Amino acid sequence: MPQPSIMQGPARKNSKLKRWLKLLFRSKTGTVGLVIVISIVIIAIFAPWLAPHEPNVIDPVNTHKPPVWMEGGDRENLLGTDNLGRDILSRIIYGSQISLLVGISSVVLAGIIGILVGLFTGYFGGFLDTFFMRLADSFLAIPNILLALVMLGVFGPGLFTLILVLGVTNWVQYARIIRGEVLSIKERDFVRAAKSIGVKHRNIIFSHLYPNVISSFIVVATLSVASTIILESSLSFLGLGIQPPQVSWGTILSDGRDYLATSWWLATFPGLAITITVLGIIFLGDWLRDILDPRSVK
């Protein structure tokens, strides 16, 4: 066997992992992001064991109980209770399941549609391009929330329709970004080189273009996980999103909105949960973009 040492698999994988970790620990925000995201995922998975109460049990006696450190609060409900006496901490813990599921899977769905459309329209141009870009324009002309309302009205509310609706309404932004990137990258010489070698279009798209556009997608996608969680809460507020007894951060938030003046903790804690999660995902996204770029570490 000639030169066996150069290509050995395990060594290659090992060094890749090393590189990732090196990059992770070099970036403090990346570490923080990873810790946050992993914690929230664990919380979501183990919600039934972690939550001190059932999320939907009503306790008419203990409504509007403030958090533990305020006067009138106690250890029974660490973050207080809502207008129906439900334990807010438990609701947030259970809510993380739905919120993460909706936020991430709808972005992934929108991303898949957007990346595919962007790659193909940008690369081939022509009629395909004109068609999809006009379609994208019309999507942009209709407010997202209105579109979502119509679709939910037609399909009926529910978790999976919600994911589908949020995914379908959001692909446009990804498609546009990816298409723009593709338009500039396909003029680069390495793409011309691949064409002149006779590489099939499919391979040019997926092995040359895709790795070079994915980092811009990640940046936008991490940011829009946030807006998706918020959009979900608006839809839930309108009664078209998550239906009780399911809980999401958005529903807790919108339930608490009416009591902002008197019981601020109702809306604040789910809001805080959204903020922390979103920050964690953004930090993690930054690091992901770094590890996907071979230029980032020598």
Add this chain to the structure above:
Amino acid sequence: MEHALLTVNRLKTYFYTEAGVVPAVDDVSFSIQKGEIVAIVGESGSGKSVTSLSVMGLIEEPGKIVGGEILFAGKDLVGMSMKKMRELRGNQLAMIFQEPLTSLNPVFSIGNQLAESIRLHQKKNKREARKIGIEMLKKVGIARPDKVYDQHPHALSGGMRQRVMIAMALSCNPQLLIADEPTTALDVTIQAQILRLMKDLIEESGTSILFITHDLGVVAEMADQVIVMYGGQVVEQADVYTLFKEPKHPYTKGLIDSTPKIDEWKEELVSIPGTVPGPFEFPEGCKFADRCPFVMDKCKAERPTVTKVGKGHEVRCWLHGEKVVDLNERASFT
């Protein structure tokens, strides 16, 4: 000796990057007399552009001038206030760049930009500035200058744009013009025109030029004095005739030999082996040691000092320790 217009003395400009400190200009000294054309030759990473930017006071974060002085007409430019530096630039110091399109603002007309610098430094009103501006365009060989005056940069060819840049640079009669690869982006026939134009213009005005280039052909056409840089250091400097006739640094010799000559027919071109090292890859001792055909043990261990080998001829190389070696007699690069 006459007072030099510009004296750069032991200049050090370092870049503090995330990956470490890059000594882009490392102990560089030279001077420019009035009316003289001095060329700095070097390849990428030689520090030739950073040297010129240091003189112009255009070094930006993470770069910093960490040592030495730049004496221009008796004043030290290092540590001069931003305001004073700005007054100097465009008035006594002017610069033209490699890519004229990026140095011109695309949304303003040529005249607008030309007049701006004239009005700023010469305190003329708009009509006078226009007159001077058109006069300048005519001087740099632009046909129908009054029409071009009102055109926008994108409407001009690369050669025309560089002419406009030269007109702008010379509009305030600077004492020193720094030209950073002014013809590299141009076609050969246009390059020849621009070079001739620059020579004619400065003969008239007595402006000195610091000419940055990688092309020894251009150096031979233009320069009075030549500074050869490698890895942030001056490896050799001499007047142009001496340098081409008797190069004393192996790198200079390699550069001269590997420059294609139109009247020479060879089976194989002369080349310098290896590649120009990255900023952190230079060897310990002499920076050229790992590409040098004459390398000795001393070169690997110790960074060479400057040796004077003739009148105004200095070289940073250990070869010429006890006696000066004639590189032309040594078989060197193949």
Add this chain to the structure above:
Amino acid sequence: MSEHPLLEVRGLQKSFDVTKGFFKKEKQYLRAVNDVSFTVQNGEVLGVVGESGCGKSTLGNLIVHLHEPTAGKIVFEGIDMSALSREQLRRQRADIQMIFQDPFSSLNPRKRVFDIIAEPLRTHRDLNKEELQQEVLDLMDLVGLNRSFLNRYPHEFSGGQRQRIGIARAIALRPKLIICDEPVSALDVSIQSQILNLLKKLQKDLQLTYIFIAHGLPAVKHVSDRIAVMYLGKIVEWTTKEELFTNPMHPYTEGLLSAIPIPDPTKRKEQRPLLEGDIPNPVNPPPGCKFHPRCPYKTEICMQVEPEFTDKRAGHFVACHHPLGAEKQAEKKL
């Protein structure tokens, strides 16, 4: 087989629609390549030289089929390429490869050296893992790349090494024709001759045929057997290298030659004639001979009638009403 030249280009044209503005009725076309014909024999190197806008790069792109010709034929090994089906064309691509100018944009930054060099082999040949690796390593030896670089990414290399990677990719399939599109113009001087030597060596050892595109004569001088000079989309002169350098017949070729800076200060060409004027906008080329606005020898006829591209001396084709050789000889007699 041997009856056909390897490549025959007949009446090749490529126009680009450069109409600006959505509502303009009158379309504007840029004739990048305008009625070009030539042949390339097996094992020969044809240098194509011209300044910006002359269409040399478009010509290269047409031959590798990155552009569709507007008119004319490209006949490769006796087969008209426009008659091929898409799949046949894709297979055909293995025989015609390209080396690009910019070594920084020609390599995918997200791929390792191994994958870059292996791509053509994976596309056209069915090799198992060991065979593929062996092929790639052999190619790396051939172009002078260290085998330990196999798993590195392009950004870890200098321009010269990147160009070697690009060359390895181009020769991987042992193509019959390689288009070298200004392969050294983005490189440092000391590296250029390395790459030129390598290209020449590979051409000899592997019996390759090149079309070597460059913007200046010095770059093509070393490798070419024959040289075609292009101006505004047309070939104006086509002959052997020796003939072109010693007896240029087109005034433009003469101008190109005299514009080259000579790396010898004792031969400064203060008095040599230079071509005047700018390269015209190719969208609105001048009538008659396209070179006439810049030509020092132009007469009435040049402004009206486009000269034909004809064989003026054995194998020396020129498109000029007043080719230089004749006049020169007349002068000598006087």
